[in-house]
Amino acid sequence: MEEILVEEHRGDLLENVHVGHICGVSQTGAVKYVVGNPLHKTFLRSSAKPIQAIPAMMNGVDVHYSLEEPEVAMMAASHRAEPIHVAALESIMAKTGVREEQLVCHPTYPLSASAKHELIAHGGQERRIYHNCSGKHLGVLALCEKMGYSTEDYWHHEHPVQQEVLRIMAMLAEIPQEDITVGTDGCGFPVTALPLQNLATAYLKLACPDLIADEAVRAAVEKMTGVMNRNYRMISGTGLICPALLEDDNIVAKGGAKGVYCFGLREERLGFALKVLDGSEDEWPLIVASILEQIGYRRKETIERLYSLYPVEIKNDNDLVVGRNETVFELKSV
Known part of the structure; x- marks a missing residue:
């Protein structure tokens, strides 16, 4: 049931197509817009990070450790280890006492090409905090330290924090917990899979927390999403979609690996x-x-920022127009 979303033309020849599914839900959680199959089930990957940060917010980790907003934002980030990201991560460790070797994510070089080149030029080595998921790991480890939970197995599916994340995920997505598929993400964390309709419902509630009945979860979502909007540069990296959307204070957005993207208005x-x-x-x-x-959508400047990231014109290395990108899908109203 998938449909073509984007066509890439080089000259007059169709060179590539990208197919997929899109689901948009209204404030009732009912499907309002659809392309393809709204019940297609996918792993959230890093689009789960704002939700994975909620237990830390609910338990006052930010207040307990006197974390500044850019540091809190790192808990929901897929950062590129640019200097501002590394500074925030090192500050979190200094304030919480969490040691870098406690992180289960593997040492790596920065995803930012400029940061990686600068690091290598000065003889720098791979580090765990350069991993794009390290902020999420530090947030959970800080919560474990505050609550007295075990830190050695913080990444196990059965760990109390991971079970709390699963409970909140089910609540926000309006899906029975037993219907959520659980796998293992690239960074070692549990990763959940949901139908797109339920995932869209979760992001609806991140954008509109008044729809959340649980008062503690609602307050934590309000705090976390506000931090993401005010500190949008921390959430991924320069020239990427998440900052371009989160700069708009009407939008809560986060992407994940392997083509999944979510946002609420x-x-x-x-x-x-x-x-x-x-x-x-x-x-x-x-x-x-x-x-x-x-x-x-009435905020045209947000749409313009998106087109600046992925222009319709395809240019080669000599800055010559050699083709075009075209969206070919049409949202169907339900």
Whole structure:
């Protein structure tokens, strides 16, 4: 039931197609917009991070350790280990007493090309905090330290924090906990899989926390999503889609590996989740821009930022126009 989302033309020849699914839900959680199959089940990957940060917010980790907002934002980040990210991560460790060797994520070089080149030029080595998921791990470890939980197995599915994440996920997504598929993410954490409709519902509630009945969860979501908007540069990296969307204070957004992207709109009270089935992320800005245009989104500057990240024109290394990208899907109203 998948549909073509984006076509890439080089000259007059169709060179590539990217197929997938899109689901948009209204404030009732009912499907309002659809492309393909709204019940397609996908792993959230890093789009789960804002939800995985909720237990730390509920238990006052930020207040207990006197964390500044950019440091709190790192708990929901897929950072590129740019200097501002590394400074925040090192500050979190200094304030919480969490040691870098406690992180289960593997040492790596920064995902930011410029940060990686700078590091190597000065003889730097791979580190665990350079892993794009390290902020999430530090947040959970800080929560474990505060609550007296074991830190050695913090990444196990059965760990109390991971079980609390699963409970909150089920609540926000309006799905029985036993219907959530659990696997293992690239960083070693448990990763959940949901139908796109339920994932869109979760992001609707991140954008519109008044829909959350649980008062503690609601307050934590309000705090976490506000931090993400005010500190949008911390959430991924320069020139990427998450900062471009989160700069708009009407949007809560986060992507994950292998083509999954989610966002919620506060004023419109809508949640969206999409999956590019070949796992590509490059097309996200074009797809999200088209979604926003098709629903008549009024903040044109946000759409313009998205097009600047992934222009319709395809240029080669000599800056010559050699082709074009086109979204070919049409949101179907339900």
